[in-house]
Amino acid sequence: MQRLDELEAQSVYILREAYNRIDPLAMLWSMGKDSNVIVWLAKKAFFGRVPFPCVHVDTGKKFKEMYDFRTRYAREWGLNLVVGDCPPIEAIDPSLPPAARSAARKTDGLKALIEKHGYQGIIAGIRRDEQAMRAKERVFSPRGLTGHWDVKDQPPEFWDQYKTDFPPGMHIRIHPLLHWTELDIWHYIRREEIPIVPLYFARNGKRYRSLGDQDITSPIDSNAATIDDIIEELASTRTSERAGRAMDHEHEDAFERLRAAGYM
């Protein structure tokens, strides 16, 4: 089997397990390239439909292009879109560094949404190659009531038997793309012709490699104006994908603290 076919089959298997075992279930849709790939995989898994709500935890600070994309594809893809608000910055732990504090709004917004709808499972598009902390994740990763992630006491996970038994009060984060790399994502987007937000393509020598809030995400120097260009650029780069995400780099353990508290 080709690598992309293997990845697709594995992710479809994971999505079907989540849908069968966990109810109610929702997926996080940020309109970023990875979460668009999950929507696509879900349509493959469930033969043209996405049988659970697509949740956007809206900080109100995304790019206009992303909001336009949300409006258009929520309709075209027939998604059950659920938008959740985030608390104001003043309500967030002031001991966090500024960018992490800003990103933590999203964590609190997600917590509120999980409580409101009683979601037992949240599908998120994180990948192991993005960041060292995420490399330690499980495909089915339990979270306590507060969304807390206990990295030192994770359940065993092998032979594609995932954690689907958990006590009340807990929920499960499901990561169907955990085994993909950034390059896999782009190869798949090219093969399947999956729509993406145009901000990924270079304009005036800059492009976004990873999309977050406007004020804490910066573009990289690039002339990659097509998917082929991007794939070529990534094949030779050794800079990390999240280099443009300010909250990861404020302190040696800034991202670890964010994740332990429930950030994706």
Added chain:
Amino acid sequence: MAQASGGLLKIVVVGHVDHGKSTLIGRLLYDTGSLPPGKMEEIKAMSERRGMALEWSFLLDAMQAERDQNVTIDTTQIWFRTATRDIVIIDAPGHREFLKNMVSGAAAADGALLVVDAREGVREQTRRHGYLLHLLGIRQLAVVINKMDLVGHSRERFAEVENEITRYLGEIGVTPAYVIPISARDGDNVATAASSMPWYQGPTIVAALERFQALTVPVEGPLRLPIQDVYRFDARRIFAGRIESGILRVGDKLLFSPSGRSARVKTIEAWHAPMPVEVRAGQSVGFTLDEQIFVERGEIASHEDRPPMLTTVFRSNLFWLGAEPMEPGKVYKLKLGTREAPVIVQAIERIVDTDTLERRKGERVERNAVAEVVLRARDGKPLALDEYRSIARTGRFVLIDGYDTVAGGVISMEGYPDQRQALTVRSSNLFAVEHRVPRDVREKRNGHRGAVLWLTGLSGAGKSTLAMGLEQVLFQRGFHVYVLDGDNVRAGLNTNLSFSPTDRAENIRRVGEAAALFADAGFICITAFISPYQADRDRARAAAGTSFHEIYVQASLSTCETRDPKGLYKRARAGEIADFTGIDAPYEAPTAPEMVVDTNTLDIAPCLEQLADYVERNLAGAGSPMPPAARVRDKESTAPKR
């Protein structure tokens, strides 16, 4: 081009603590030019801040806590690239208590590097990890003898350690593809051949990894497609699952196990792609059938000529991760493919010492131990499975205790027959007709659940006395209750049966089925039969499902023989009755009954009181919340979205 020709290779690096795994990985990244810019400087600064020489393992340890303890805590994955292929390293920790993280990482690997310190040689975890790699099914292995610089690059020392490890691996049936002498710290034989060890002619680690094969899924084997779900989003009824072995084609006649139903593949469905006529192992697929048959998650689809085995009992080799030890009689949830079923530990046959490979008797399996264990289906329903050595993916399982995964194991059927013939239903063309009065409505009106109270025990233990007494007590309290008793049933329903072993089994089978019908009708049906064989009682349990309550009426043989109400023991002793249970035929006491009443020490009245209490606690009041164990099944039967 990025997706190199050799294909992505996943490897796991294991070995005893401090034998140099993390250093080796750091060095591999550095020597293949896979480090991001500035990373080397960052690690140098980090090492200096802590007053140490350059510490390669910091590359992997993303977390503060890990750096401070200098121990790798969890499985981490690291990507790098050689001249010909992309490689993912799954870093597994060496500490004994972290077995669960090691198996989580290692189970997905295509191959493994087993690191051994040239000075210390083979240690406890070296053997243990070697054994577990074998159990997890990892067949490609390179042994890396590290720290050769600390033994003066000695060829003799290398040969000693090589001998030691290959002898151990040979005993568990593993042949390493390579044994490579290296110094991770100096980079000798990591990516470049070392001038310090001219006597070594084999490949470097990088060259060895480039020769490893990526794991392939068995396309040639018989078809195995565990059903994951059934979708009814529109007019189509699509059966979804991943092919674990073999090939599926449109028009194939499929057999579903254990139900035994069959139908032909009408279409293979797809979205945003042409509908395929053939799909293969490794693919997640969906198909429709030409007939409306009832198939649910957990069944395995195969071709009719090469089906999986059906059995209610199997032997396994398993590793134990649970905090509480495994003991005979304990019940766990088995997950095998997409099937979930309760299993009981029938016997712990051997505990395996992974250090010496000695197999010893043991009463319990402690955390991190490996053991040979016989498991039996708790509800008596057959399981569809394969032997691990013939089809790995349907020949392995995990066990769940409460909410936690506590074991992983591989199946062997040594000493147990395939029960497919015995379990196959002879009458075909049967269609279950649905009642217009559902069972829960009956139970609501009755004010109690329907149930089978199956009393088992030696002749003279008090089964009939207790059954008739309990019937009276329950009837007076308003329960709908009826007793099926041995002699009464033999006078009618089973009048054509003798006391031969075959007919005795048939006697119990009919009683089990009749009792299940009573329970379905809303009655509490009490049965009073010796029913000496666990297999027969398991079949009765299978007929009644969760309504079945096995109650062991316990009394010693000598007590029963003293009572001898019908004078049967006397006649058996005199040789007038053959195959009498307890005298010249065995009685298999229940391993995990729902309840035990001890008539050795208690009189009839307190025993009856215990039984009545049990009924009040467990069966009174219909419509009360289901017990937690029923949560998942409950969800399935009520889920309207499918």
